[in-house]
Amino acid sequence: MSGECFSSGKLTNKGEKKLDIIPYLNSKIDSINLYIMLIQLNTAIDIAKEIEVHAKLFLHPAICPNISHVAIQLNMENKDLFLIEYGQYLTKDSEKENLGIFSLSDNIESSNNPRKENNDVDYYYINKDGVRISKLSFKLEGDLEELNKKSITEISTKFYGITVEEFQKINHSKLNKFHAFLCKINNKIKLKELFSYFEGKKEWEAQGYNVATHNCQDFAAEIIKILKAERIDESLKIRINEKVMLPNCIIKAFWENEEWSMTNTLGRIPIFGFFYDIVKILK
Secondary structure (H helix, E strand, C coil): CCCCCCCCCEEEHHHCCCCCCHHHCCCEEEEEEEEEECCCCCHHHHHHHHHHHHHHCCCCCCCCCCCCEEEEEEEECCCCEEEEECCCEECCCCCCCCECCCCCCCCCECCCCCEEECCCCCEEECCCCCCEEEECCCCCCCCHHHHHHHHHHHHHHHHCCCCHHHHHHHHCCCCCCCEEEEEEECCCCEHHHHHHCCCCCHHHCHHHCECCCECHHHHHHHHHHHHCEEECCHHHHCHHHHHHHCCHHHHHHHHHHCCCCHHHHHHCCCCHHHHHHHHHHHC
16 A cells, blocks of 8 residues: 555655666566565554454455555566556656545545655656556575565665664564565566556556555556466465465465465365464464
8 A cells, every 4th residue: 555544646756757667678577576564654553453463363354454565576587676566656747636545536635745755766657657666776696585685675765765773663563564475477478568467557547546446455466467476485375374464355366376275275264264274373
């Protein structure tokens, strides 16, 4: 989810489109990392997240909204790394009129004075605004665990302005608010082919954003469907784990792509599934 309640949209780097994407368009995507994170830290969000997590233990995830921003890291075959995400991200070309909490066409608050996001990240926008992509400063090389630490640190601090102290607070939270995991993909397409699914479609511009029904989580689910992504770590398929961690739209996208899993299927049985999952987690 991007932005605060009653947001007027977010203008990054004065709305400039700085990333030259042309040299990378023919690169193939090899795998993805999924990032689920909180990018606002305050007492109200902490309380809401705690309620959400405990409610999801007993309720279907479709009933409980996931209070998290979702972004996807594209791991390319040539070792380049990109971060792609969707939100109320504005540019110089945006139609800055009447942006609001539920959609950017609601007459709640004008975006003539949008929130400013200043960082040194260069972005490319697939359309005039909305979906944006950026390049990480290092390549997919070396120890995978060390690489994941680099990615998480750079994404949280450089891209979202989370301080080191805030990141440590998140990382040590009992709610484990920052989730990151690797997925294999079965449809290894070029970057330009991925873009073609979103190019020219107004629903993926900032104006099409809806915090309840068409947001960053739905965009990530769409990427998962297009690339036919599957979770590698089997523990992530334990029903309790996926309910607490993931929005329902992303769970559904994985469910459609992955082969039949006894762990996930048995975990979906009412009452029995809860105790089955507890046993699996304690093993």
